[in-house]
Amino acid sequence: MNRFFDINDQVAVITGGNSGIGLSTAKRFHKAGAHVIIAGIGSGDNAIRDIEGGDFVETDVSSESQVKELMNYAAEKFGKIDTLVNCAGINKGYETLLNVDCNDFGANYSVNTMGVVFGIKYATPHMKYGGSIVNVASAAAKSGVPYLAPYVASKWAVVGITQTAALELGAQNIRVNAICPTSVDTPMAQAEGGEPQLAMEKVAVPLGRIAHPDEIAALIHFLASHDCTFINGQAINVDGGFSAGLSISAFNKLAHT
Template sequence: MFFSLENKIAVVTGGQQGVGFAVCKRFSEAGATVIMAGRNSDGKGEEAAKAINATFIKTDVSVEGQVQSLLKDTYDRYGRIDILVNNAAVILPESDIQDLDTEKAKKLFDTNFFGYFNGIKYAVEYMPNGSSIINISSNAGVQAFPGYSAYNASKGAINSLTKTVALELADRNIRVNAICPGSIDTPMLYLPGCENELKMAHYCWPLGRPCKPEEVAALAHFLACDDCQFITGEDIQIDGGYSAGIGRLGLKRWIGEAE
């Protein structure tokens, strides 16, 4: 069967909601055994996992030891890890760099960069040749957006890490790729301080809307499966055409000719 994930063991961080949940659901439906990692400790993580036939392991990826335990626990249960999706991320409200709290920026990097760094570092020894690592990054790591210096920098660092590790693991045919979405229709998009990002999705994305989590999951599915053996070291933008330019719909909305 094309794009089957039968008999694959997949670990997805930040899997309780948004993109992470969409990836977990898609992978489970494609036949994978899914480990959903998340910080939630009030039972909602377990409920989310049960709903899609996944297994929940409480994990704060900003803590190196918890990432290490997540991956060791998965290996002890299943004997290997075939797919790792680094997805857990945080964002700070819009702020120019001179007003940004340095300690908050460091904490953001603990999740957005070191969570991915440690995920790869500790997963590789448990991954057979031919496995797949997928980093959920952002087009903010390719094109800068004012007011988000720490977030932009963390995503740019992920893209650089992706390329470096892809080269390091190429002799084992372990593929390492980054997905770089534009604005995604998740709760993070509606946090206070993200109002300008919503405006950008309306006016700047040529397709005129945010990306759906399921659309990111579809690309992750393709990159995870054995049918996709010759793509590695890529940061793939999925941004409704924004990287190509501003579309006609956005221009019409800007001048009031479209809803």
């Protein structure tokens, strides 16, 4: 019997896979029968223990040479790459655009944007039979967000890169999509400085909460599966209805101010 959303025996490389969305995705892929290579900064011991298997390669995605080594390792071990999840990301700097430290643009861009570029560049030569690339962008890739200009700029670029790669790689049967979540309950979202953003979203998101990492991993799994071979070049919202308009709670608060 064929399974829906099958990724059994896929070889999947997941950057930022030792925490947050990346770790939830790695766990889900492993349970679904994929061979998982986790890349991240620092130790991967906890991640490997949590998924009871897989490989960890310490990788700084802002380093082109390290990303190249990561993809070569995956291909040498398994003979191919089927899925790449570009999940590694940072958010450096909460400040207005007029007061921002301009170095924060470079810091965000080096990881959030160039990490995606390097991943695509060095994974695709090993996608011999086609494949799926999923770039974790953000709801901030589709609108402005106060106090987050460097992060916003880096994530808008991810959507543009996604669409360009989809055009260039389609003939090789490689699909490239982005996902655009609002805040997710991860260490990055819970970091100091992000409290106003989380409070705002709990009012503005119609579902009245932020996302759980497993909910984002489910969409990544969907896009990696063989059922989704005609979804390409999309930036898919996963935002609890945030992009649909004002929630009742937000509408009422604004109406009575």
